[in-house]
Each structure stands twice: as structure tokens, then as C-alpha cells.
Amino acid sequence: MGRLIATGITSLDGYVNDDSGNFxxxxxxxxxxxxxxxxxxxxxxHLYGRRMYETMRYWETAGGPDEPAVEREWAELWRGLxxxxxxxxxxxxxxxxxRLERSFDPAAVRALKEAxxxxxxxxxxxxxxxxxxxxxxxxxxxxxxxxxxxxxxxxLPEKVRLELELTDEVRFxxxxxxLEYRVR
Numbered sequence: 001m002g003r004l005i006a007t008g009i010t011s012l013d014g015y016v017n018d019d020s021g022n023f024x025x026x027x028x029x030x031x032x033x034x035x036x037x038x039x040x041x042x043x044x045x046h047l048y049g050r051r052m053y054e055t056m057r058y059w060e061t062a063g064g065p066d067e068p069a070v071e072r073e074w075a076e077l078w079r080g081l082x083x084x085x086x087x088x089x090x091x092x093x094x095x096x097x098x099r100l101e102r103s104f105d106p107a108a109v110r111a112l113k114e115a116x117x118x119x120x121x122x123x124x125x126x127x128x129x130x131x132x133x134x135x136x137x138x139x140x141x142x143x144x145x146x147x148x149x150x151x152x153x154x155x156l157p158e159k160v161r162l163e164l165e166l167t168d169e170v171r172f173x174x175x176x177x178x179l180e181y182r183v184r
Contacts, residue, residue, distance in 0.1 A: 002116025003138040008155035015152035049124030050087035060095040106134035129157035146175035
């Protein structure tokens with residue numbers, strides 16, 4: 001059975017972007033990016049909300065020879081993932097190995113997890129909130145950036161209580177701290 005992993009690069013105050021929608025402060029340096037690449041190797045499927053998909057589809061064509069090796073590696077990993085995009089507004093998807101679902105169905109995601117022999121990632125705060133509320137998230141990974149933005153889109157949903165067990169932590173030279181929790 002696969003684990004559903006919710007991952008976010010956040011500000012110290014828990015936002016994935018600021019009030020203006022900016023997240024330039026979250027760009028990983030080479031050390032963090034290499035760590036992300038390594039952590040994602042067992043993930044074979046990503047579930048995305050529309051906005052996260054629109055951000056991530058950059059990687060479909062990225063990774064040219066002039067780009068840093070860590071970015072080329074991530075682009076290759078990303079293109080190899082199966083991707084499921086949940087959107088009622090997109091007409092179609094433009095990336096390989098990608099299918100479009102009109103609505104999030106917790107029972108279908110539960111069945112996907114049960115059939116998986118690998119981990120699944122979920123990205124996009126709104127979609128992840130649905131998975132948290134449905135009790136589907138098994139692991140929370142948070143890359144805490146050394147910045148306070150004061151508002152924006154929260155990584156973790158409101159009015160959801162989870163008991164967590166810390167399973168990993170890593171400090172990086174740029175001040176980012178990685179935290180991994182297992183949902184009890």
C-alpha cells in the first residue's frame with residue numbers, strides 16, 4: 001500500500017505563498033533541491049489541484065543542458081511521474097502521463113493508495129485540505145523557509161486536528177528546515 005504524502009515549502013508562519021500569491025522566497029537552493037529530488041524517488045504519482053498543476057507543468061519542458069544539474073534531474077523525475085489533476089475548470093491537460101479528474105473522490109484516492117506499490121504525493125493547499133479532511137494523508141513533509149510573510153495561502157487546513165509523530169528533520173545551510181511527520 002502506498003502512502004499519501006502532503007509536501008509544502010512554507011514560510012515560518014505556515015504559508016505556501018503570500019497575500020499577493022508570490023512564493024519567490026520559497027525557491028530551493030541547490031542543496032535543498034537535491035534533497036527534494038532524493039526524497040521524491042519513491043513517489044510515482046502526484047495529485048495536483050489546478051493552480052499547483054499550472055505551476056508544476058513548467059517542468060514538462062524544463063531541464064535543458066544550460067540549466068543546473070539538480071534542475072535537470074528534477075525535470076526528468078517529474079516527467080516520469082503519473083499525474084492526476086483535479087479541476088472543474090481546466091478543459092484539458094498539456095503534460096505527459098497526466099489525466100484530468102473533475103472532482104476529488106476520497107474513495108477513489110483510497111483505492112489508488114491501496115493498489116499502489118509506491119508513494120503518492122499531493123500538492124496544492126486546497127486539494128491537500130480535502131485529503132486531510134478525508135483522513136487520507138499519511139505523511140506531512142514541510143520545508144520551513146526562514147521568512148515570515150504574514151498571510152496568504154495556508155499549507156495546513158484550518159479546523160483539522162492531527163496527531164503527528166516526528167520521523168525526520170534536516171537543517172540546511174540556507175536556513176531551511178525540513179520536517180517530516182507520520183500521521184498517527
